Amino acid sequence: MSNQNMSVPALRRLPLYYRCVIALKEEGKKFISCTDIGSRLELVPIQVRKDLQAAGATGRPKVGYEVDELETVLKEMLGYGKPTDAFIVGMGNLGQALTAHKEFERCGLEIVAAFDTSPLKIGRDYFGKRVFPLNKLVNLAQRMNIKMGIITTPAKSAQDIADIMVEAGIKGIWNFTPVHLNVPDDVYVHNENFMSSLSVLINRIS
Amino acid sequence: MSNQNMSVPALRRLPLYYRCVIALKEEGKKFISCTDIGSRLELVPIQVRKDLQAAGATGRPKVGYEVDELETVLKEMLGYGKPTDAFIVGMGNLGQALTAHKEFERCGLEIVAAFDTSPLKIGRDYFGKRVFPLNKLVNLAQRMNIKMGIITTPAKSAQDIADIMVEAGIKGIWNFTPVHLNVPDDVYVHNENFMSSLSVLINRIS
DNA sequence: CTTTAATTGATATTTTATTATCTATTTACA
């Protein structure tokens, strides 16, 4: 099953390996080595090997890893086989862009419903997803056993939405707002903080 | 000036401190301690102190850091005073969402022009930004001395766009596609890889 | 005026992540 004690940096590299495996498969390759993968992704082979080891893949000396097996192992580890259902809150520009993104369904995430407070949006469909009023979230999440929530509301509402998600039993929050969220220990928050990324970029080019 | 040898993790925390400082300022506080900041962001005080030290801030024992001075230091370090001009390529769902985001201008980034290959988009304005044909990018970038590029095209075009950006003299690329880009050493790429984030989230909630 | 508590800043330690080294295995080929 999914190895809970893989490091975050290693976990973040797995989708890159997966893409690489798919590409090599399409090129007709049956086996691939860490060196192959590493040279494509500009990673040292030893790092690729350690990550694949942690993911549970095994290879053969002189040959490398079997493409089909590697695909299966990574798919399993990444949860691409059975997508996780998620709610998204805030159907503005970013919320709509994420909802439109069909690729997520092949990468373990299925956005099943959206929530907003704007009467202009409630009841409408965006890319096939219905927008519900915010006050329906807790009840629906519990009935549908939703464990993942995405926050794309204005910053000032973010903590309120997080509180509602926690109340609803959600255990993983994908936070696109620039605010730090306070949640209980058993809830995992991943901050997609664009401002953090910008500060690195700006620093590096100046 | 901007400390080029700050670590990436530390740099990424600076915008959080900045937000915190602004919030405390609005509460009327004149001085703030690492402990204050840390408790708001769930960081240990020593980490906040080390980061602020690297950013060039100095505080006074028993009192903490002066709010106004901290704001100035962070603003300078983050480049919030003089926004960096950037081009964005790919005016689809995500490209439009980013272009619509006014907050960037206060956080060091000014998107000055957009590029696309679709005849339906070229010549139009989105949120006040004109869309140009892709073949105008190199010339315009050189004339306007553009150093930052944002890629929000489909994955299959990403490397081509990166090559064009490199040719145009762009030194920092914000890559929203899931592909690894090959660029020369003097070009910095920051990958906003949503699939990587998903793999951590899915792993942690299962 | 003295003591106390809080805080910074510098240094040291620990932990985590990355990279290197070494050994055993396997394939390809002479």
Next chain:
DNA sequence: TGTAAATAGATAATAAAATATCAATTAAAG
């Protein structure tokens, strides 16, 4: 059949990041 080359896997070393310790400083309380 034997040998060389490439590679996985295990272990060790290094580097980077986070955390702890301690001394110096300073404001406030007694």
